[in-house]
Amino acid sequence: MKVKLLAGGSNGDPKEHYLTSFIINDSLAVDAGSLPLVLSRSQQLLIRDVIITHSHLDHLAGLPLMLDNIFADMEISVSAYSTKETIAALHDHIFNNVIWPDFSSFCNRLGARLIFEERQALTPFRLGELEILLVPVNHTVPTCGVIVDDGQSAVAISSDTTDTEEIWRIAGQNPRLKALFMECSYPNRLERLAYLYGHLCPSLLLKQVQKVGKDVPCYAYHIKAAYLREIMTELEGLAGVVAAEPCVEYEV
Template sequence: MRVTILGASSGIGRPAHTTSFLLGNSTLIDCGTGVGTLDVAQLLQIERVLLSHSHLDHCGFLPLLADVHAGHAGPGVTVYSQQETLDALKQHLFNGVIWPDYTVTPSAESPYVRLKAIEVGDTIGLPDGMATALPAQHSIPAVGWLVEGDWRALAFSGDTGPCPAFWQWIAQVPSLSDVLCEITYDDDHLPQARRYGHLAPSLLAPLLDPLPPAVHLWVSHLDPGEEPRMMQHIRDILPPHLLVEQLKVGVTIEL
């Protein structure tokens, strides 16, 4: 399974886009502005969205994706996330005011957006593998995702502060090759990181001990324009043996 990064930033500003990863051709993790770089034919192939949480940088393009399916007689998309997240989508996005309620359009029995509640530990079958919801610790309910292909596995932290359960979980996955982890703040902003449920390098460093040494750590959720300074700062603080890279638009990972 090929994972293609469409967006991995906390905000916009060319060339950055907010979080959206394409798994194969038919599955998205999160639906931030990155998904807007796909063409219509690609958008119509998307059948499911594994959604980490309801913040706009992760779900904001879901209404527009639904619109493409509605406008081109597409199959519609199934959104998998926690019940609280699905309730927020229904209340604040698909409410008939911000956007049409595609969760009951064209019919309640067969809508363009199908909401499926999952809990941490639930597994979803994909065409070339499977995905499992992982624990996260954010300012609102949130999950990460483990994606297992034929050969390798990738873990995505979602938006999260320090969450030891996430790192203990993924350390038990023998095929784990890549971890996509958010770092939103630098170490000069630890109070903000704690308040808003995000990571800073010194909050992440102690959690990395259980990871196998060859795992590739990709840093996501950086602020556009701050990437070079932040990557230098992160490399200065994380253990030197770690393979650390910036996750950005265009990166592909084969699982």
């Protein structure tokens, strides 16, 4: 399985993480924050499925913009998967014909459109070769982390969360688990703030890694740009944990 963090949009330091999206095997996106800012139009046209973990803008801002880029040439509909609450938020607050056209209500000349696909947390579903499991995590709005499993390898992506249990328990029980992608928004000195805002700092991240209890690499992402250097230094002290490099393809 190929996993790539897209976190760009900056002309400055390429290590900075701004908006959040992951691309898996070139065609599945987990979150859509930065898709049209980082991918070429032809790469955007390869994306068939988008899982949206929650309703915050840094995780979905790229979806309406990407659809505008590719809509005329889409041969197959783009499906957006999420829980009922997040689909409702997308529809009511983004694709509401005020902020952006409702791309789910009309087709292009090839009969393709945006399809909203509600999925239940903790009920696995398949997207081609991949089995997807949405697992509720602990954030300020309804949010799910994602476990993606191709039958040989599995990865767990935390989405935005503070200290949480279920996703790490399930990930730890998966014998194919090869990597963790864990958010780390704040430095340790702001641990209380991180907890309050539903995020992690390196010390809280380490607690999550220990809950998984497996010797697999953990890639930290969603690092707030203002604290990048501070967080990177703190992560250096944690065995098995590194900051995820934007636009680097991780083969797991």
